[in-house]
Amino acid sequence: MTLIEYRQDESHVRKCVRHGSSISKAQSSKLLPSLSNSSKNIPQPSILSKMTSALSAMLRARKSAPLLWGIVICLVFFFTINFPSPTTAPCDCNNENSYNDHTTSGSSGLFPSDKHKMALLIPFRDRFEELMEFAPHIHAFLNSQKKNHHIYVINQVDNLRFNRASLLNVGFLESAVDCDYIAMHDVDLLPMNQALIYDFPHDGPFHVAAPHLHPRYHYPTFIGGVLLVKREDFRLVDGLSNKYWGWGLEDDEFFARLKEANLQVHRPGNLTTGNKDTFKHIHDRRVRRRDMIKCYNQQEVTRRRDRETGLSTTQYHVQSIKEMSIQGAPVTVLNVILECDRNLTPWCDCTENVGNVPRSQRKSEKSEDVIVPKLNRKTHITQDG
Structure with missing residues (x-):
């Protein structure tokens, strides 16, 4: 298929151009399976509920050291779930839809x-x-x-x-x-x-x-x-x-x-x-x-x-x-x-x-x-x- 891409840049400016979002469609299709697979490793709400129950039991038993460790572990899991590490996708300069x-x-x-x-x-x-x-x-x-x-x-x-x-x-x-x-x-x-x-x-x-x-x-x-x-x-x-x-x-x-x-x-x-x-x-x-x-x-x-x-x-x-x-x-x-x-x-x-x-x-x-x-x-x- 013949592809034609129109550009309005200066005639001597040669740079890779991103269209729409910073991640191309090809990259998105590649990233989606990995994201879906990684979601299987995320702790489910049932695990958190069990930890909460264990933490409540510690409070009732008034055991301070295990209580502190329990709080730390809960915070780590909380931030891991809600704030995943960002991924920066490079510009796909070999994509047919970008200026090569x-x-x-x-x-x-x-x-x-x-x-x-x-x-x-x-x-x-x-x-x-x-x-x-x-x-x-x-x-x-x-x-x-x-x-x-x-x-x-x-x-x-x-x-x-x-x-x-x-x-x-x-x-x-x-x-x-x-x-x-x-x-x-x-x-x-x-x-x-x-x-x-x-x-x-x-x-x-x-x-x-x-x-x-x-x-x-x-x-x-x-x-x-x-x-x-x-x-x-x-x-x-x-x-x-x-x-x-x-x-x-x-x-x-x-x-x-x-x-x-x-x-x-x-x-x-x-x-x-x-x-x-x-x-x-x-x-x-x-x-x-x-x-x-x-x-x-x-x-x-x-x-x-x-x-x-x-x-x-x-x-x-x-x-x-x-x-x-x-x-x-x-x-x-x-x-x-x-x-x-x-x-x-x-x-x-x-x-x-x-x-x-x-x-x-x-x-x-x-x-x-x-x-x-x-x-x-x-x-x-x-x-x-």
């Missing part, structure tokens, strides 16, 4: 061998089933590698079209300052090979879901799926463009930014798995269709480099922050409302105009600014959803 600090990383000091901490950024909307599978899987996967990490789900809750790039910018700005690198990670992509290492990218951006490993996209300039980037490198290129409402091309524009900044993208090698068994792709295109609508002049603008928008121009509002645990995986959910400059990107909402600028009316474009890769779909794209 032992499974968290980073500030808890769980993996002191790892000198870095990763913010796992998940751009998100209406993918609940995938998140339920992804969070515990990636948490266990990274724990097995002893990687300090925290999962941030950036949930777009406005009525605009989905903007993956802007959500990643928000995740970067809102993630903890002690996270010195980020993982731009799709929620529907689960790593299956333990040889995929999520190390701090010392030498530059590290593309974990490399073209020869990704189950769907195989072209040379592809950097989607899972990409590790140092915070300073992300700031250097001003993050991702905010012009990409709907599906596609934001990763290709980001690759152009990295190339322009002379940041070389590195990829894993010498793996025994390939594009069929390195990752598990859990997206079902029949259930969740991609938003591939092009309206206004979107197709013309988003084919080219964006030198106007990025991390520094991201406009958003954090509606709420929720802390939760999904099968032991700590997750911070940021409910985010994005803002759209309709003069700059009117295609953030295509409900009024679903057309696009005819090719004959498009502006001439410089070849170096065109970011759309020319692909042989049979070679570079697998039709698996």
Whole structure:
């Protein structure tokens, strides 16, 4: 059974939480038998009545020494029965209903061998089933590698079209300052090979879901799926463009930014798995269709480099922050409302105009600014959803 626990604490406060009474239900059920057994050892009222009778007989016989001892014994039994010794139950931190600090990383000091901490950024909307599978899987996967990490789900809750790039910018700005690198990670992509290492990218951006490993996209300039980037490198290129409402091309524009900044993208090698068994792709295109609508002049603008928008121009509002645990995986959910400059990107909402600028009316474009890769779909794209 999938258990989700919502927390309202500060995002960096990791502590065991008691719900209701100080003794959990599990502990109570364990304690009840012992308490019932111990009650059998308590002197019954018939014994006390016999002692009282004996004490009265001593008084009538006027024997002082036995009388004093009788009084002492009666007092001892009285206090033993009415004031039992208190039992202090420890907080059950391994209970599924409590926040398990032992499974968290980073500030808890769980993996002191790892000198870095990763913010796992998940751009998100209406993918609940995938998140339920992804969070515990990636948490266990990274724990097995002893990687300090925290999962941030950036949930777009406005009525605009989905903007993956802007959500990643928000995740970067809102993630903890002690996270010195980020993982731009799709929620529907689960790593299956333990040889995929999520190390701090010392030498530059590290593309974990490399073209020869990704189950769907195989072209040379592809950097989607899972990409590790140092915070300073992300700031250097001003993050991702905010012009990409709907599906596609934001990763290709980001690759152009990295190339322009002379940041070389590195990829894993010498793996025994390939594009069929390195990752598990859990997206079902029949259930969740991609938003591939092009309206206004979107197709013309988003084919080219964006030198106007990025991390520094991201406009958003954090509606709420929720802390939760999904099968032991700590997750911070940021409910985010994005803002759209309709003069700059009117295609953030295509409900009024679903057309696009005819090719004959498009502006001439410089070849170096065109970011759309020319692909042989049979070679570079697998039709698996």
